Amino acid sequence: MAKISFHHSDGNVDVLDVDPGTSLMRAAVTNGVDGIVGECGGQAMCATCHVYVRPEYLDRLPEISDDEEEMLECTAGPRDETRSRLGCQITVGEDLEQIEVDVPDDQI
Amino acid sequence: MTTAATEAHPVPTADWVTIPDLYRNPYPIYQKLRAESPVHWVPAVNRYMVTSYQACHVIEQDQERFSADETNSLMKRAMGHSMLRKDDPEHDVDRKSYGNVLRPKAIKEHWNAIFQANSDKYLAQLKAAGSGADFIWDYAAPYAAENLRLIMGFHNATQEDMQRWSQTMIDGTGNYADDPEVWAKSEQSYNEVDDAIDEILPYLRKNPDSSLLSGMTSMPIPLEAIRANMKMTIGGGLNEPRDVLGTTVWALLANPDQLAQVLADEALYARAFEESVRWVAPIGMYPREVRQDTVLEGVQLPAGARLGIVVGAANRDPAVFEDPESFNINREKKPHLAFGGGNHFCAGAWVARASVAQIAMPQVFRELPNLRLDPDNAPVDAGWVFRGMTKMPVLWG
Numbered sequence: 001m002a003k004i005s006f007h008h009s010d011g012n013v014d015v016l017d018v019d020p021g022t023s024l025m026r027a028a029v030t031n032g033v034d035g036i037v038g039e040c041g042g043q044a045m046c047a048t049c050h051v052y053v054r055p056e057y058l059d060r061l062p063e064i065s066d067d068e069e070e071m072l073e074c075t076a077g078p079r080d081e082t083r084s085r086l087g088c089q090i091t092v093g094e095d096l097e098q099i100e101v102d103v104p105d106d107q108i
Numbered sequence: 109m110t111t112a113a114t115e116a117h118p119v120p121t122a123d124w125v126t127i128p129d130l131y132r133n134p135y136p137i138y139q140k141l142r143a144e145s146p147v148h149w150v151p152a153v154n155r156y157m158v159t160s161y162q163a164c165h166v167i168e169q170d171q172e173r174f175s176a177d178e179t180n181s182l183m184k185r186a187m188g189h190s191m192l193r194k195d196d197p198e199h200d201v202d203r204k205s206y207g208n209v210l211r212p213k214a215i216k217e218h219w220n221a222i223f224q225a226n227s228d229k230y231l232a233q234l235k236a237a238g239s240g241a242d243f244i245w246d247y248a249a250p251y252a253a254e255n256l257r258l259i260m261g262f263h264n265a266t267q268e269d270m271q272r273w274s275q276t277m278i279d280g281t282g283n284y285a286d287d288p289e290v291w292a293k294s295e296q297s298y299n300e301v302d303d304a305i306d307e308i309l310p311y312l313r314k315n316p317d318s319s320l321l322s323g324m325t326s327m328p329i330p331l332e333a334i335r336a337n338m339k340m341t342i343g344g345g346l347n348e349p350r351d352v353l354g355t356t357v358w359a360l361l362a363n364p365d366q367l368a369q370v371l372a373d374e375a376l377y378a379r380a381f382e383e384s385v386r387w388v389a390p391i392g393m394y395p396r397e398v399r400q401d402t403v404l405e406g407v408q409l410p411a412g413a414r415l416g417i418v419v420g421a422a423n424r425d426p427a428v429f430e431d432p433e434s435f436n437i438n439r440e441k442k443p444h445l446a447f448g449g450g451n452h453f454c455a456g457a458w459v460a461r462a463s464v465a466q467i468a469m470p471q472v473f474r475e476l477p478n479l480r481l482d483p484d485n486a487p488v489d490a491g492w493v494f495r496g497m498t499k500m501p502v503l504w505g
Binding site (some may be wrong): 029030035039040041042043045046048067070071073074106107108 | 154168169203211212213382441442443447449450451452453455457458
């Protein structure tokens with residue numbers, strides 16, 4: 001199992017234990033995490049699973065694809081040049097057994 | 109171990125629902141249905157109608173239990189087997205064939221200038237028709253049709269062709285009464301679209317551009333899938349932006365305080381757009397089929413059950429939206445289901461937002477001062493599977 005922590009701006013944290021291979025978006029939508037919408041089901045088409053990845057995990061993430069880059073320009077909450085990612089493009093597993101992210105106040 | 113089955117409720121029947129009532133105004137019917145159960149068997153529609161937000165949301169996220177590949181689908185007959193009636197992984201192959209054509213970068217770099225030129229052209233025609241002209245038929249419809257014609261790459265057709273193809277094939281998709289005249293018109297459009305595709309593909313191979321059909325020429329996608337997906341896109345990419353444009357302008361004209369807000373801050377057109385599609389989803393219902401005996405939000409459904417996912421009702425669910433029957437651009441932001449969700453999330457969502465909220469609406473209100481409804485010639489809103497303004501005479505100046 002891998003561990004994902006979603007930190008909310010009010011101080012609450014949702015900690016999920018999920019199967020390896022699960023995306024942050026899918027984990028959040030399946031478990032009803034507030035503030036992650038995931039409208040498009042993971043096609044990098046909607047920008048409603050925007051997260052700010054905590055700095056200590058940044059160097060373990062996959063490169064930002066052209067599609068993700070394009071959608072990061074369409075987020076409702078402000079983009080952070082280093083920490084903003086789409087939750088649907090980050091998958092936990094062998095190379096990333098644990099991750100912590102901050103959830104933006106706005107997704108739509 | 110049958111706890112799920114024994115705890116689940118049987119589906120109630122709503123035999124009082126009629127199609128003419130739904131067509132006139134479905135919302136009081138949805139209120140009554142939703143308050144009683146998230147799902148009903150509705151004999152007049154010959155489907156289970158799913159009306160609660162949560163139940164619609166669960167279905168959109170679970171294509172294993174709720175398949176888009178419907179048996180005896182009227183849409184397959186009217187338009188061919190498009191990606192809208194496929195599940196993954198087959199759906200994903202078709203979806204990828206659309207490439208980047210409908211995505212924000214292409215819109216910004218290419219399509220916005222074309223949308224602006226089209227808006228200039230049809231707004232000039234509306235002005236020429238004079239105060240009292242019909243906003244839908246003199247502006248919104250030709251504007252949406254011409255945008256779609258160019259996005260798709262139908263350089264051998266007119267915007268009038270696009271409107272006729274769209275309406276007749278949509279009528280075929282909704283031809284539950286099996287009216288032979290409706291099928292005849294739908295089939296004529298089916299054949300015309302196939303002919304137009306056959307004619308334009310060789311041209312686009314030699315003269316590539318930014319259009320969908322041009323992109324298809326270099327994609328590993330069979331002609332049969334191209335034909336079906338193009339018909340689905342004609343049906344799903346014209347009436348909807350037309351209708352959201354009409355409904356939003358109507359709602360703003362009927363709510364002068366909100367119109368004043370938008371006029372003072374053009375960034376609010378985006379809010380008005382999202383609230384409009386929540387309030388009146390242009391596509392109010394779409395089908396799914398239950399793959400195995402299952403329980404949905406406490407209600408038992410048998411394998412093979414044909415569902416109508418009524419996002420038009422889900423978007424007015426009081427469990428999610430406060431005062432849901434009102435148009436209110438200042439309401440708390442919550443995700444609506446008007447673009448669908450999951451793998452079938454509307455591919456044209458960004459095109460609709462750009463063409464309607466960024467280009468058409470600001471220009472309409474800027475160039476038609478004192479735009480207002482005609483007190484002597486009332487507008488008409490109608491429909492339930494598809495809903496919009498069927499008539500909207502406007503005055504200005």
